[in-house]
Amino acid sequence: MLPPMLRLPALDVHQPANLADALALREQLGPGARWVAGGTDLLPNLKLHMVDAEHLVSLRALAELHGITVDAATGELCIGAATRLADLAADPDVLAHAPVLAFAAGRVASPQLRNMGTLGGNLCLDTRCRYINQSELWREALGGCLKSHGTECHVVPGGQGCVAALSSDTAPVLIVHGAAIDVLGPHGASRSVAVADLYDTDGLQHVRLEDGEVLVRVRVPRQPATARHAYRKWAARASIDFPLVSVALRLDLATTGLDLASATGTATLAGGQLAVGVLGPRPRVLDLGRFAGRPVDEALALELGDFAFARCHPLPNVPYDAAYRRERLAVEVRRAVRGMA
Numbered sequence: 001m002l003p004p005m006l007r008l009p010a011l012d013v014h015q016p017a018n019l020a021d022a023l024a025l026r027e028q029l030g031p032g033a034r035w036v037a038g039g040t041d042l043l044p045n046l047k048l049h050m051v052d053a054e055h056l057v058s059l060r061a062l063a064e065l066h067g068i069t070v071d072a073a074t075g076e077l078c079i080g081a082a083t084r085l086a087d088l089a090a091d092p093d094v095l096a097h098a099p100v101l102a103f104a105a106g107r108v109a110s111p112q113l114r115n116m117g118t119l120g121g122n123l124c125l126d127t128r129c130r131y132i133n134q135s136e137l138w139r140e141a142l143g144g145c146l147k148s149h150g151t152e153c154h155v156v157p158g159g160q161g162c163v164a165a166l167s168s169d170t171a172p173v174l175i176v177h178g179a180a181i182d183v184l185g186p187h188g189a190s191r192s193v194a195v196a197d198l199y200d201t202d203g204l205q206h207v208r209l210e211d212g213e214v215l216v217r218v219r220v221p222r223q224p225a226t227a228r229h230a231y232r233k234w235a236a237r238a239s240i241d242f243p244l245v246s247v248a249l250r251l252d253l254a255t256t257g258l259d260l261a262s263a264t265g266t267a268t269l270a271g272g273q274l275a276v277g278v279l280g281p282r283p284r285v286l287d288l289g290r291f292a293g294r295p296v297d298e299a300l301a302l303e304l305g306d307f308a309f310a311r312c313h314p315l316p317n318v319p320y321d322a323a324y325r326r327e328r329l330a331v332e333v334r335r336a337v338r339g340m341a
């Protein structure tokens, strides 16, 4: 028997022309409304009845959420939240100032989805789990779960919270770049949040935004000349697939101008950061200060892989064996160190 066709529930779509109107409209519509940017995450989730909405308020036409600029004085990269991932991946300023962010954006899904999907939507991506990203019929057969009209978690039986995973490709990368987001609230109240502080441990409500708040832009500070970045993603397929393991790495070198590829063994580490995705509702951030003073060489690559293995414990929340994903994580960390130039 063919599975039932997944239909979008009946809802109204609103297309405000500017940010002030959009915020006022969201406030007027109340909690039954949601922002929609590219819709590549939200629409499938609505079809699966994972989330409900009576109104969608589109961010597409809001000029305030578009554009990529570099501050001439500080070198800060400023990216509108409604920037499409395809534009982000190809933008000359992003390629010059944060090439690993461009790389990560270019690894999301497929060309079609990157032409629709936005950076803001990627950061606010819903959490994913093998027991929730299924049809309602499939979920009901299992009795639901904490995120779907049920009372227990199938990943951690007896657990009190949802541990579904954040599978965003850009979030770990932005964290190791020290990026922050600017948020506007219903009454025009603005605030800034480090991307590292954006996420909570509750898979039901993992993005720390109040109802009606909108992510306006992402700010990436100028990276010091001593910083080296890498992003590695492992997925079951090479395209159109969420990461099952993801690793963003920043190594801070003690000296500038070193090309690790040709100077392996001579560069010395001053510090760094590792952000690991797809473990739970928020990326795991590990400080690498304990390795300061070590030469950046094969021994360090092996040790950082062991360090990540010891500190990270993938759960059976997404497809593939959790023990394999833990081994794979260590491998990806080692490859990230070796691949840096």
Ligand SMILES: Cc1cc2nc3c(=O)[nH]c(=O)nc-3n(C[C@H](O)[C@H](O)[C@H](O)COP(=O)(O)OP(=O)(O)OC[C@H]3O[C@@H](n4cnc5c(N)ncnc54)[C@H](O)[C@@H]3O)c2cc1C
Binding pocket: 034, 035, 036, 037, 038, 039, 040, 041, 042, 043, 044, 059, 081, 082, 085, 107, 108, 109, 110, 113, 116, 117, 118, 119, 120, 121, 122, 123, 124, 125, 126, 167, 168, 169, 170, 209, 213, 214, 215, 216, 240, 241, 242, 243
């Ligand atoms: C087949 C398939 C494969 C995919 N593979 C990947 C992948 O490999 N990696 C990956 O990271 N993602 C993947 N995705 C998910 C998705 O395509 C991307 O994450 C995309 O960036 C989501 O952006 P969007 O603009 O479409 O978000 P939307 O669907 O429009 O929104 C997602 C959520 O964010 C909220 N939101 C959007 N913008 C804002 C804002 N400015 N302020 C506040 N809230 C906001 C929405 O209300 C919604 O809750 C995949 C999706 C599909 C269907």
Ligand code: SF4
Binding pocket: 128, 129, 130, 131, 132, 145, 146, 147, 148, 152, 153, 154, 155, 156, 161, 162, 163, 164, 203, 317
């Ligand atoms: S982690 Fe548990 S509660 Fe959350 S979606 Fe998966 S099964 Fe449901």
